[in-house]
Amino acid sequence: MNRGALPEMIHCLTIPANIAGNNGRAGIAMRVLERQQQSGTHLNEDYQLRMFSVPSVEDQQFQGLVESDQGIGQLVAQAMKPDPGVEDGRNNFCRAESSLNYAGCVFGNGSKFEMNYPIPRTASCPPAVAAAMPEVAAVANKGKEAALLEKLGSAAGRESFKKRKSYKTRDLKVVAEEQSREKKAKGYIEEEDSKITEQNSNSKSTTTTTSNNNNKETSADNSKGNSKLSEIPKLDYIHVRARRGQATDSHSLAERVRREKISERMKYLQGLVPGCNKITGKAGTLDEIINYVQSLQRQVEFLSMKLAAINQSLEFDIENFIAKEMFPARISSIPTVGMSSDFINPSHLQFNSLPQGVSCYGLEMGVNLPDVILRRTISAPVSMPEIFLESSNLNQIQHSSWDPELQNLYGMEFHQGKSTSFNTQPFTGFTEAGDVKL
Amino acid sequence: MKARMGYSTSLKQEFLQKWIKGLHIYSNFKKDMSILERKKAIKLSADVAIASTRNSSTRWSRTLTANISKNVTNKILVEQIFSDPEVIKNKASNRLITCSNRIASRKILRRSHITQIRARKMGPYAVKASSIAKKLVKNRTQVLKSLVPGGENMDEISLIKETLDYIVSLRVQVDVMRRLASAAEHSTRSL
Numbered sequence: 130m131n132r133g134a135l136p137e138m139i140h141c142l143t144i145p146a147n148i149a150g151n152n153g154r155a156g157i158a159m160r161v162l163e164r165q166q167q168s169g170t171h172l173n174e175d176y177q178l179r180m181f182s183v184p185s186v187e188d189q190q191f192q193g194l195v196e197s198d199q200g201i202g203q204l205v206a207q208a209m210k211p212d213p214g215v216e217d218g219r220n221n222f223c224r225a226e227s228s229l230n231y232a233g234c235v236f237g238n239g240s241k242f243e244m245n246y247p248i249p250r251t252a253s254c255p256p257a258v259a260a261a262m263p264e265v266a267a268v269a270n271k272g273k274e275a276a277l278l279e280k281l282g283s284a285a286g287r288e289s290f291k292k293r294k295s296y297k298t299r300d301l302k303v304v305a306e307e308q309s310r311e312k313k314a315k316g317y318i319e320e321e322d323s324k325i326t327e328q329n330s331n332s333k334s335t336t337t338t339t340s341n342n343n344n345k346e347t348s349a350d351n352s353k354g355n356s357k358l359s360e361i362p363k364l365d366y367i368h369v370r371a372r373r374g375q376a377t378d379s380h381s382l383a384e385r386v387r388r389e390k391i392s393e394r395m396k397y398l399q400g401l402v403p404g405c406n407k408i409t410g411k412a413g414t415l416d417e418i419i420n421y422v423q424s425l426q427r428q429v430e431f432l433s434m435k436l437a438a439i440n441q442s443l444e445f446d447i448e449n450f451i452a453k454e455m456f457p458a459r460i461s462s463i464p465t466v467g468m469s470s471d472f473i474n475p476s477h478l479q480f481n482s483l484p485q486g487v488s489c490y491g492l493e494m495g496v497n498l499p500d501v502i503l504r505r506t507i508s509a510p511v512s513m514p515e516i517f518l519e520s521s522n523l524n525q526i527q528h529s530s531w532d533p534e535l536q537n538l539y540g541m542e543f544h545q546g547k548s549t550s551f552n553t554q555p556f557t558g559f560t561e562a563g564d565v566k567l
Numbered sequence: 568m569k570a571r572m573g574y575s576t577s578l579k580q581e582f583l584q585k586w587i588k589g590l591h592i593y594s595n596f597k598k599d600m601s602i603l604e605r606k607k608a609i610k611l612s613a614d615v616a617i618a619s620t621r622n623s624s625t626r627w628s629r630t631l632t633a634n635i636s637k638n639v640t641n642k643i644l645v646e647q648i649f650s651d652p653e654v655i656k657n658k659a660s661n662r663l664i665t666c667s668n669r670i671a672s673r674k675i676l677r678r679s680h681i682t683q684i685r686a687r688k689m690g691p692y693a694v695k696a697s698s699i700a701k702k703l704v705k706n707r708t709q710v711l712k713s714l715v716p717g718g719e720n721m722d723e724i725s726l727i728k729e730t731l732d733y734i735v736s737l738r739v740q741v742d743v744m745r746r747l748a749s750a751a752e753h754s755t756r757s758l
Binding site for chain 2: 387390391394395397398401402410411412415416418419421422423425426428429430432433434435436437438439440
């Protein structure tokens with residue numbers, strides 16, 4: 130097959146590929162093949178693409194947590210788990226790859242795919258379609274049509290994402306596991322001849338698609354431990370294996386499982402609490418979590434106080450609020466602006482001048498200063514951190530490092546705020562920089 | 568960041584709806600509140616709303632609603648915000664029973680722990696670093712338990728799980744409240 134004939138071939142094969150995209154399993158098979166194909170020449174640029182899509186994983190996890198916090202800890206742990214037997218350079222690549230699943234939904238924003246292929250999400254994968262997949266990959270492998278496959282992959286990923294959403298999180302979990310398993314297999318096979326590799330992984334992907342269906346139905350609970358456990362399809366008890374030199378009596382095994390569970394969840398908590406992922410040790414992490422929860426609780430107190438001060442009745446103008454919410458980008462910059470100009474506008478001053486307000490306020494800050502201006506300067510950092518906490522969650526700036534930064538920013542902001550026309554430019558720039566860094 | 572906003576919007580909207588509903592109910596109860604009363608009302612209704620978004624599937628939300636509905640007027644509010652009050656009542660009563668069981672078992676645990684400590688003090692060896700670390704972790708876990716509603720009766724695994732959920736909910740709460748505050752502020756300024 131020469132290169133000239135390839136585009137037509139691919140064009141023909143896009144149709145089965147799209148049908149395959151209908152199904153979550155087949156979508157994954159496709160992704161595996163795609164990855165294999167890319168690992169040849171396009172590794173560098175694809176790697177970058179993947180890396181760019183990584184942030185969406187975190188978001189995905191958030192949503193997962195909102196929907197059901199059950200499976201998410203495991204999912205995260207699996208996403209974090211490095212693959213053994215994969216060489217160093219590839220390691221990052223593979224980890225980024227594991228996020229492709231979720232990245233699909235972000236990349237899949239190109240709605241033209243949706244319009245072109247409105248697919249009902251009901252059918253289960255017919256084996257013929259899965260069998261069609263190797264051909265696609267074989268052609269693509271020779272042709273190196275990375276861009277086309279990338280698009281297809283993203284469409285399929287999106288489809289599979291939706292499919293998965295319609296299932297429960299356990300399905301998500303299983304899929305993630307399957308991916309990692311395949312990755313491992315892939316890592317070993319990679320060394321061999323490319324042709325053989327192709328066949329091997331193709332057969333593997335098809336077998337895992339079938340076995341995955343079994344998995345999905347049976348092993349909801351087994352898969353909780355770690356990815357190794359869930360490879361055994363039908364088990365209703367937890368299978369634990371002691372390593373060499375470890376105690377094997379039931380108590381210590383149970384204790385080990387418990388500890389693993391705790392550490393898994395702690396890991397996820399670390400991801401959730403900003404500035405927590407660089408702290409080692411359980412005590413430090415717990416400290417940080419406590420601080421974060423306390424700060425959130427205080428913010429709720431503070432905000433309810435503020436709302437009480439602003440509105441004289443309990444009725445709020447909802448239309449106004451909804452209108453504001455139409456522009457979330459604008460809103461996101463409002464807190465910074467609002468907080469800074471707060472301390473100049475009369476409503477806030479009124480709030481400060483109220484006797485009860487002052488006492489509450491002072492207690493909350495732990496500082497009770499008579500001077501209004503001083504109070505302004507002190508109260509600001511308390512309300513400010515959340516904004517920076519959010520961005521520091523992305524930037525992964527540590528608590529200690531952003532604190533002085535915050536002070537500086539606030540100082541600058543205060544000077545500008547005095548002239549009541551506040552320039553939002555530096556702040557939006559700051560958040561944008563945070564996004565770009567990811 | 569935008570993507571994350573997109574995910575939790577449904578939760579936020581639900582929270583906002585319930586919160587506004589709660590505020591409405593409160594304002595019908597009583598007119599001309601002082602600022603502190605208003606603050607209390609706002610906070611209570613926000614708490615009930617955020618707890619009801621979790622649909623009493625988590626322990627912290629159940630405890631929160633149970634604590635709030637101790638008061639009679641608050642109880643009405645809670646029942647109105649939750650669409651079906653039967654569920655809460657059942658859950659709350661279940662919780663109380665399990666609580667008493669747990670307290671008893673905790674007492675036994677403590678007793679055994681005390682004997683352990685005594686045994687350790689008898690020993691001649693000095694305090695190890697690992698034991699200090701354990702103590703630190705334990706102290707912090709206690710603090711965390713006091714922070715998360717209903718955390719006193721949780722074991723460590725469920726505590727962490729509940730904390731995760733609680734943090735996410737608190738974030739939603741804070742975000743919505745802040746937006747509403749800024750919106751209200753803007754409207755008052757423009758008037």
